Amino acid sequence: MSSLLHFLRSTVFTKIVMAISGLLIIGFLVGHLLGNLLMFAGPEKINGYALGLKNLGPLLWLVRIAMITAFGLHVWSSIELASRNRSARPIAYDTKKSLKSTLASRTMLVSGMAILFFVIYHLLHYTFGIIQPNTYYAGGYRMESTGEIVHHVYNMVVAGFQNPFIALSYMIALAFMSSHVSHATSSAFQTLGVTNPNINKITSKIGPALAAIFLIGYLSIPLGVMIGVIKKAPPQEHMQGMSKECPDGPNCTCD
Amino acid sequence: MKLSLKVWRQKNKEAEGQFKDYALSDISPDMSFLEMLDVLNEQLLAKGEEPVAFDHDCREGICGSCSMMINGKPHGPESMTTTCQLHMRKFKDGDNVIIEPWRASPFPVIRDLVVDRSAFDRIIQAGGFISVNTGNAQDGNTLPIPKPDADSAMDAAACIGCGACVAACKNASAMLFTAAKVSHLGYLPQGQPERQRRVLKMVEQMDGEGFGNCTNTYDCEAACPKGISVKNIARLNRDFLKASIFG
Ligand code: HEM
Numbered sequence: 001m002s003s004l005l006h007f008l009r010s011t012v013f014t015k016i017v018m019a020i021s022g023l024l025i026i027g028f029l030v031g032h033l034l035g036n037l038l039m040f041a042g043p044e045k046i047n048g049y050a051l052g053l054k055n056l057g058p059l060l061w062l063v064r065i066a067m068i069t070a071f072g073l074h075v076w077s078s079i080e081l082a083s084r085n086r087s088a089r090p091i092a093y094d095t096k097k098s099l100k101s102t103l104a105s106r107t108m109l110v111s112g113m114a115i116l117f118f119v120i121y122h123l124l125h126y127t128f129g130i131i132q133p134n135t136y137y138a139g140g141y142r143m144e145s146t147g148e149i150v151h152h153v154y155n156m157v158v159a160g161f162q163n164p165f166i167a168l169s170y171m172i173a174l175a176f177m178s179s180h181v182s183h184a185t186s187s188a189f190q191t192l193g194v195t196n197p198n199i200n201k202i203t204s205k206i207g208p209a210l211a212a213i214f215l216i217g218y219l220s221i222p223l224g225v226m227i228g229v230i231k232k233a234p235p236q237e238h239m240q241g242m243s244k245e246c247p248d249g250p251n252c253t254c255d
Numbered sequence: 256m257k258l259s260l261k262v263w264r265q266k267n268k269e270a271e272g273q274f275k276d277y278a279l280s281d282i283s284p285d286m287s288f289l290e291m292l293d294v295l296n297e298q299l300l301a302k303g304e305e306p307v308a309f310d311h312d313c314r315e316g317i318c319g320s321c322s323m324m325i326n327g328k329p330h331g332p333e334s335m336t337t338t339c340q341l342h343m344r345k346f347k348d349g350d351n352v353i354i355e356p357w358r359a360s361p362f363p364v365i366r367d368l369v370v371d372r373s374a375f376d377r378i379i380q381a382g383g384f385i386s387v388n389t390g391n392a393q394d395g396n397t398l399p400i401p402k403p404d405a406d407s408a409m410d411a412a413a414c415i416g417c418g419a420c421v422a423a424c425k426n427a428s429a430m431l432f433t434a435a436k437v438s439h440l441g442y443l444p445q446g447q448p449e450r451q452r453r454v455l456k457m458v459e460q461m462d463g464e465g466f467g468n469c470t471n472t473y474d475c476e477a478a479c480p481k482g483i484s485v486k487n488i489a490r491l492n493r494d495f496l497k498a499s500i501f502g
């Protein structure tokens with residue numbers, strides 16, 4: 001029991017919280033990327049996918065609560081440890097050279113904060129429709145398969161990234177995110193005590209590899225919109241009788 | 256060769272320090288870095304000034320006393336080398352050399368380049384004893400130790416407690432040192448009975464001294480004059496996790 005208390009109060013524990021919560025977020029990012037790549041498969045696929053997520057109901061909330069908790073714990077542990085680290089060297093060196101550390105590993109707090117701001121911005125943009133309300137309600141979409149009228153996620157994203165400032169802001173955020181992930185993923189294995197040299201051959205490369213996959217994968221969407229590979233979906237036939245539940249809400253143009 | 260030195264001078268723990276510039280000439284490339292400082296100190300004494308205080312003892316790279324930051328690197332530009340083993344031929348005629356003490360709040364400067372590294376001793380002390388029966392030592396062959404374990408234990412035991420890992424770390428973390436001390440007993444059968452207690456106590460002491468925490472940047476490994484591997488840190492994390500849950 002006393003050793004458990006010990007454990008909970010130590011920096012090693014705080015670091016383990018950081019590693020596990022970070023890995024959970026990485027797991028989410030993998031799923032999020034796979035889902036987002038449906039943008040290349042056209043409006044029917046991605047809009048259907050978004051609808052499928054919505055229809056998960058309580059399960060969706062479970063994932064949301066898990067992600068919010070992981071994010072909260074991750075930010076808490078980073079503040080906890082960063083403030084300790086700051087007070088451990090109150091007087092700076094006149095001259096200090098880095099030896100073998102990477103730039104990404106030395107700037108984790110900066111990249112982390114950039115991600116935090118981005119996540120808030122991203123939620124306000126595509127989840128709550130506050131940043132660009134006119135593109136959020138980009139006209140409903142009638143599912144070809146079921147005839148159901150749904151939120152036109154596809155056109156919302158296309159319209160969003162057709163604004164070069166928005167596209168640029170996402171690209172900058174992606175740069176920070178991949179920098180964070182490139183150090184973080186490998187680092188988490190060290191924190192969790194993996195020492196097997198055969199496994200470490202893989203874990204030391206997994207961070208940079210995952211960062212590259214995230215960077216290319218997520219970047220492909222704004223780039224695809226900008227170079228016109230992903231185009232706005234053509235307007236569908238008039239959608240009748242959809243005024244009340246229309247996902248376009250206040251901006252509804254159907255009658 | 257000629258050198259321009261910029262050296263941290265501080266009277267005592269409480270006093271405020273500052274850098275002072277010194278010009279040296281006729282330095283032989285065959286001198287060690289500490290011998291170069293000896294030359295500086297003789298000149299200072301001849302002028303009636305206070306010599307620069309620095310720690311040193313063995314001058315053969317095994318005691319870990321000769322701690323100082325040289326041009327932004329612990330123990331200077333050569334890897335796997337303490338200051339006493341660093342030779343002036345690693346510098347060029349006319350070089351500027353900045354010499355500072357280790358910077359970490361658990362390592363207070365007590366004079367010039369000398370810091371108090373007792374925090375390390377307290378971490379080792381917190382690790383406590385290993386159980387050994389009194390009387391004659393048992394025959395070595397009755398305690399078989401796999402060669403890789405013996406090698407890893409020896410590698411970890413090579414730590415000389417110099418503090419370069421803390422000095423190099425951007426967080427002033429003592430994880431490499433603590434991990435080396437935890438591992439060198441943890442690899443051996445003699446270290447098993449108290450293995451869990453030891454890691455918990457040493458980490459508690461390390462945290463209590465006010466060192467920063469490890470963010471796995473690995474500058475410590477590059478700075479360590481004895482080449483202690485960061486795999487010992489992963490081992491410490493694992494031992495600590497096990498000891499907390501099962502201990
Ligand atoms: C996309 C979201 C994020 C992911 C996937 C992520 C992932 C990770 C992972 C796996 C670690 C490694 C833990 C370890 O070394 O054991 C880590 C470390 C860290 N994260 Fe995050 N993180 C994210 C967002 C954030 C945010 C929002 C912050 C806070 C401001 C932050 C700050 C940090 C800091 C300071 C570290 C420690 C640096 C280090 O150990 O080198 N991260 N992150």
Ligand code: SF4
Pocket residue numbers: 319413414415416417418419420421431432435475478479480481482483
């Ligand atoms: S781990 Fe290396 S750098 Fe750190 S105290 Fe031991 S010998 Fe010095």
Ligand code: FES
Pocket residue numbers: 310311312313314315316317318319320321337338339340
């Ligand atoms: S004086 Fe002993 S290691 Fe340098």
